[in-house]
Amino acid sequence: MSAVLIAILVLLGLGLIFGILLGYSSIRFKVEGNPLVEQVDGLLPQTQCGQCGHPGCRPYAEAIVNGEAINKCPPGGQSTIDALADLLDVEAIPLDAEHGEEQVKSVAYIREDECIGCTKCIQACPVDAILGAAKQMHTVITTECTGCDLCVEPCPVDCIDMLPIETTLNTWQWNMPKSGVDLIATDLRPGVSQHSAEGKA
Amino acid sequence: MNAQIHSFHGGIHPPENKRQSTGGCITEAPVPSRIILPLQQHIGLPADPLVKMGDKVLKGQTVAEAIGRISANIHASTSGTVVAIEPHPVPHMSGMMADCIIIEADGNDQWAEHQGLEDYQKLPKPELIEHIRKAGVAGMGGAGFPTDVKLHLGDDHIVNTLIINAAECEPYITADDMLMRERADKILGGIEIIAHLLKPLHIIVGIEDNKPQAIRALQEAFDGCTLNLDIISVPTKYPSGGEKQLIKLLTGVEVPSGKIPADVGIVCQNVGTTTAVFDAVHHGKPLVSRIITITGEAVAHPQNLEARIGTPFADLLTFCGLSEQHLARLIVGGPMMGLTVENQQIPMIKTSNCLIAGSINEFPAQPPAQACIRCGMCEQVCPVELLPQQLHWFAKGKEFEKAKHHNLFDCIECGACSYVCPSNIPLVQYYRFAKGEIRKEDAEQRKADHARLRFEARQARQEQEQLEKELRRKARAEEAAKSQAAKRDAVITKQASSAPESTGEPDLKQLKTNAAVARTKLKKAEKALSNAQAKGLDGIDTLQETVNQLQAKSDTAAQAYEQAQQAPAAPAAPVLDIKQLKTNAAIARTKLKKAEKQLANARDNGADNIAELEAEVKALTDKSATAEAAFKAAESGETPPVTPAAPAFTQAQLDDLKAGVDALQGKVDKAKAAYEKAAASDSPAAPKMADGVTKLEGKLKDAEAEYQQALQANQAGTSAPPATPAFTQAQLDDLKADVDALQGKVNKAKAAYEKAAASDSPAAPKMADGVTKLEGKLKDAEAEYQQALQANQANTSAAPAAPAFSQAQLDDLKADAEALQGKVNKAKAAYEKAAASDSPAAPKMADGVTKLEGKLKDAEAEYQQALQANQANTSAAPAAPAFSQAQLDDLKADAETLQGKVNKARAAYEKAAASDSPAAPKMADGVTKLEDKLRDAEAEYQQALQANNASTSTAPAAINNVAAEKPDAKALKQQVSIMRTKLKKAEKALSEADDSTRAELEQDVASLTERYEQAQAELADLEATHIAAAAAAGIDLKQLKIDAALARAAITKAERALSKAEDDAQANLQAELLSAQQKAAELNSTLERFSK
Incomplete structure (x- = not known):
């Protein structure tokens, strides 16, 4: 009888201790907001271009957490979709062409002698990457430009071009080696296969 | 000397191929015709050119300056002229071009002035390091890391070991080997300088055991060196020359992943770098040349050259006897880690230690890759x-x-x-x-x-700006509300000052109503505001403003009411109405005449009250005169004097009249008493006296009637004053003028804004703000005006018969609405054009269109309201004909005939009852029925009277006019239905009635039927005229009606769909809704045109 009593008391005690512990930690380590939104937002390219139909990357992140499709971000492209799929443990789907296609990274460029200084592009830029003042020439701070092309549409004289970012020695990178794996002989072009056979011989 | 040698994992032993190039000694390469100096020769930032095209440069002159910490100066490696600074192929894996300074050599190879440091050990270390930095010394082994950065490592790291990397593990390369063989003393000098800077405890020169000659040379050079220096030969194994691998080999220490050797107290320098440091410090020579191995089967004389940095490979290869037909691959660096280049014009740079011109036998094409077999x-x-x-x-x-x-x-x-x-x-x-x-x-x-x-x-900043703007706007709105309230107060006081003339008891009522209305409106607005606030709608500001304004209005109304209440209500309203005055004058005249007649009578009769009567006549004459004068004055447009207008209706006058009546009564009584006396005494004067009495009685009656009339007139007068509009026409006109002026301003401002927007003026947004403000003002003014109008309407609908909105006003409204419609259409067209041409102003224009549409809707609503109000009025008016005097008389006559019948029937019944006739019970029934009917008729008559009173009291004069002028379909319909009801009632009565009354009832029914038919015919006529008119215009009215209803339904549908629709479909739906609304509006207007 006493053994049963002891067991019950011990279990009660344990329950109490862990209850207090859990209760305390739920208050002490309370997470404000949904941390998943932060994570998703961290994966998005932050161009704030609105091509997904949301006014910025964070709203789209929130929408994704609430169940929206993850394939609406053309600037992020397939790699972002893959990363999102990985994070959310859903299937990676191809980019939804309806929201635009993955394009070469580009920056805005203002043809400065055509600029009339209307400041419309400055107001449109989500990251304050355009410098200028009313009736003064504007210019793009290329290092800050995310290439969202939101400034192109408001320009009344169409003096803004989206130029693809040129590869420099510092940004150049190796390509993926062409797969030389040809499982059977007919995978190769006949001439090549003969040639390589000769070379080996 | 031979410390313990450690080992690293893995490694390979490829064929060395070093012998080919170690045959001779280091040869000075000839001065090339062109020197190409890439601005970026290593990791880090490219250097900034200091020279420009056409500049003459000397050998060793700095031509590009380092930017940032990890960067190195670049010096001209021979004297000559800068011919270009442009992209040129550089030794890079990508084969891309990069900016280079191209120098056309003059062949003199003239050195710039340079001076070595005499005693570097006396210099402070930073200065010494700066000296080395200025010489542009960079790692000569692999990555070309600026050496000065590594020399600074002693500042924040404890450097225990300095390792001089002389392993040179890659096949083919012998540059370091030859350097060690030939310039070991320079190496020692360089090591001494580096050791001086880093103060290591131990210096190790790591060298592969395949370079015995180099080892021997070093040993000879280092003999007698005071430094703790060891030369350790390590087994030949690729890649022992790797920094971390060499460290592992020599010390057994493994540099952790992601760390640099300095983190474990070790610094590595290449042997080539030590000679460069030596040259820089002792001779002041910057790094302008280096030793490069030219080898490979395609060159005839593989050898090591001391070549100027920037020499194109072609020059070096030609010097070594390149055989172009044997050249299969040109490799910069070693065969393991080097890179293949295609262009022979690519220059050598600070890190180029080897150039292999390989034949096809040396470097056969890479066989195709197979699948990984996981061999490990x-x-x-x-x-x-x-x-x-x-x-x-x-x-x-x-x-x-x-x-x-x-x-x-x-x-x-x-x-x-x-x-x-x-x-x-x-x-x-x-x-x-x-x-x-x-x-x-x-x-x-x-x-x-x-x-x-x-x-x-940016978002945070924008929010902040928004907040500030909001605050400013609020402040402005408060100020505006204040100023407006002040303005309104001024108006009120003006009104109040003019009030004593026009305001009396009834105005008090009006004011009370006004105050109540204002309060209600305020409450409504407050509710809307709280609603909006709760829902976070964006119209809060305007609502707030409205509430403020309403509050002000309510306050002023309440104030005005209180003021009016406190003001003495005594003076009866001076009636400015000319009609009233005319009536007054007429009454006065009548009275005067009567009184004169009375007086004459009295004189004839020799009555004893002649004096009294005379006085009365005089008074009445005065009154009449004043009334006449007042009337005339009023008629001639002069403001009538306050007092004269009143007399007929003041209490005093009434009292006078009453007194007159009383006096007459007294006279009559007296006369009667005298007559009776006379009759009793059979006096011969009795008949005459009887006549006098009768006359007096007539007079009395007249006087009484007069008194009653006066009383009624007074009542009418008192009920009339409310007829005075709360706002006089003048005030209304003022308001209207204000509104119009504002409208003009708005239009001007808009036009200006549009111009500005079109010309992309930067002031456009500001102008937009201005326009919005003006519009707000305009709206306020309009609202005020409308309020005033409504207030007036409330008045005028109470008193005068005139429709709430005159036809002119209606027309105005309609014209407004149509004008707006036109504007909307224009704006829409413009917007569509803009949208089609992707103009940036399109969204703004869309806003404008929406605003205009809102206005249009408002205008239409207003117009409709006005129309309805008018209809309500006119429907009240046509209702009157049903109870016109003739009808009333009919009804009265009916009632009287019935009364007569009842009386007859009763008498007959009584007779019958008296004679115990057997028909008596039946007759009793008949009498009861008749009595019932009589009651019905009387009730009907009373009702009609009341209705008439109601309608005539509200709309006495103009009703018939209006009814006559505007046979309104609705009114007619109403009339027809009334007639129908009456007819049915009559028919029912007929069916219930017995023989005796049947004939009369039948007559009634017949007459009613006739009237009913007449009314119906009228209605049909009217409708027929409408249809005919419509048909004349080529429109089927019925169809039009149906169409209008359909259009209305379409609007409702579209609205519902819009509210439900998703964002993306909204634009389409909106367009649909707009078109539906337009259509409906058109149809409605057409319909209304034809139903008038």
């Missing part, structure tokens, strides 16, 4: 103990995260794995690809984070 050989040769096979899979599958976790970035790309791979898989290329991708992703991630920060900062 790559793992066994990897010097960094990675899992190359795994990394290969990850890189191939683009699982970069996993590759990163497998320490991809520790890979030194030595190529050992590729070398041993039996499947010829280009493993290193996979790793380089993966590294590049990961770097790119990281860079993108960094950029994204940066962009996010900037975006968030």
Whole structure:
């Protein structure tokens, strides 16, 4: 009888201790907001271009957490979709062409002698990457430009071009080696296969 | 000397091929015709050119200056002229071009002035390091890391060991070997300088055991050196020359992943670098040349050259006897880690230690890669103990995260794995690809984070600005409300000052009503505001403003009411109405005449009250005169004097009249008493007296009637004053003028704004604000005006018969609405054009269109309201004909005939009852029925009377006019239905009636039927005229009606759909709704045109 009593008391005690512990930690380590939104937002390219139909990357992140499709971000492209799929443990789907296609990274460029200084592009830029003042020439701070092309549409004289970012020695990178794996002989072009056979011989 | 040698994992032993180029000694390469100096020869930032085209430069002159910490100066390696600074092919894996300074050599090879340091040991270290930095010394081994950075490591790291890398493990390369053989003393000098700067405890020169001559040379040179210096020969194994591998070999210390050797107290320098440091310090010579091995089967004389930096490969190869037909691959650097270049015009740079012109036999084409067979050989040769096979899979599958976790970035790309791979898989290329991708992703991630920060900062800033703007706007609104309230107060006081003339008891009522109305409106607005606030709608500001205004209005109304209440209500309203005055004058005249007649009578009769009567006549004459005068004055447009207008109706006058009546009564009584006396005494004067009495009685009656009339007139007068509009026409006109002026301003402002917007003036947004403000004002003014109008209507609908809105006003409204419609159409057209041409002003125009549409809707609503109000009035008016005097008389006559019948029937019944006739019970029934009927008729009559009173009291004069002028369909319909009801009632009565009354009832029914038919015919006529008119215009009215109803239904549908629709479909739906509304509006207007 006493053994049963002891067991019950011990279990009660344990329950109490862990209850207090859990209760305390739920208050002490309370997470404000949904941390998943932060994570998703961290994966998005932050161009704030609105091509997904949301006014910025964070709203789209929130929408994704609430169940929206993850394939609406053309600037992020397939790699972002893959990363999102990985994070959310859903299937990676191809980019939804309806929201635009993955394009070469580009920056805005203002043809400065055509600029009339209307400041419309400055107001449109989500990251304050355009410098200028009313009736003064504007210019793009290329290092800050995310290439969202939101400034192109408001320009009344169409003096803004989206130029693809040129590869420099510092940004150049190796390509993926062409797969030389040809499982059977007919995978190769006949001439090549003969040639390589000769070379080996 | 021979310390313990450690070992590193893996490694390979490729054929060395070093002998070819060690035959001779180091030869000075000839001065090339052109020197090409790439601005970026190493990691870090490119240098900034100091020269420009056409500049003459001397050998050793700084032509480009280092930017930032990891960067190095570049010096002209021969004297000549700068001919270009332009992109030129450079030794890079990508084969891309980069900016280079191109110098046309003059052949003199003239040195710029340069001075070595006499005693570097006395210099402070930073100065010495700066001296080396200015010489542009960079690592000569591999990456070309600026040496001065490494020399600074002594500042924040404890350097225990200095390792001089002389391993030179790659096949073919012998530059360091030859350097050691020939210039060991320079190496020692360089080591001494570096040791002076770093103060290491121990210096080790690591050298592979395949260079015995170099080892011997070094040993000879180092003999007698005071430094703790060891030369350690390590077994030949590729890649022992790798920094971390050499450290492991020589010290057994493994540099942790992601750390630099300095973190474990070790600094590595290449032997080539030591000679460069020596030259810089002792001779003041910057790094303008280096030793480069030219080898390979395609050159006739493989050898080591001391060549100027920037010499094109072609010059070097030609000097060594290149045989072009044998050249298969030109490799810069070693065969393991070097890069293949295509262009022979590519210049050598500070890190170029070898140039291999390989023949096809030396470097056969890479056989095609096969599938990985998981042999694991790559793992066994990897010097960094990675899992190359795994990394290969990850890189191939683009699982970069996993590759990163497998320490991809520790890979030194030595190529050992590729070398041993039996499947010829280009493993290193996979790793380089993966590294590049990961770097790119990281860079993108960094950029994204940066962009996010900037975006968030911008949003925060915008919110702040919005908040400030809001506050400013609120302040402005408060100020405006204050000023408006002040203005209104002024108006009120003006009104109040004019009130004593026009305001009396009834105005008090009006004011009370006004106050109540204002209060109600205020409450409504407050409710709306709280609603809006709760829902966070965006109209809060305007609502707030409205509430404020309403509050002000309510307050003023309440104030006005209180003021009016406190003011003495005594003076009866002076009636400005000319009609009233005319009536007054007429009454006065009548009275006067009567009184005169009375007087004459009295004189005739010799009555004793002649004096009294005379006085009365005089008074009445006065009154009449004043009334006449007042009337005339009023008629001639003069403001009538206050007092004269009143007399007929003041209490005093009434009292006078009453007194007159009383006096007459007294006279009559007296006269009667005298007559009776006379009659009793059979006096002969009795008949005459009887006559006098009768006359007096008539007079009395007249007087009484007069009194009653006066009373009624007074009542009418008192009920009439409310007829005075709360706002006089003048005030209304003022308001209207204000509104119009504002409208004009708005139009002007809008036009100006549109011009500005069209010309993209920067003031456009400001102007837009101004326009919005003006519009707000206009709206206020309009609202005020409308209120005033409504207030007036409330008045006028109470008193005068005139329709709430005159036809003119209606027309105005309609014209307004149509004008607006026109504007909307124009604006829409403009917008569509703009949208089609993708003009940036399109969204703004869309806003404008929406606003205009809102206005249009308002205008239409107003117009409709006005119409309805008018209809309500006119429907009240046509209702009157049903109870016109004739009808009333009919009814009365009916009632009287019935009364007569009842009386007859009763008498007959009584007779019958008296004679105990058997028909008596039946007759009794008949009498009861008749009595019932009588009651009905009387009730009907009373009702009609009341209705008439109601309608005539509200709309006495103009009703018939209106009814006559405007046979309104609705009114007619109403009339017809009334007639129908009556007819039915009559028919019912007829069916219930017995024989005796049947005839009369039938007559009634007949007459009613006739009237009913008449009314119906009238209605049909009217409708027929409408239809005819419509038909004349080619429109089927019925169809039109149906169409209008359909259009209305379409609008409702569209609205519902719009509210339900998603965002993307909304634009379409909106367009649909707009078109539906337009159509409905058109149809409605057409319909209304034809139903008038």
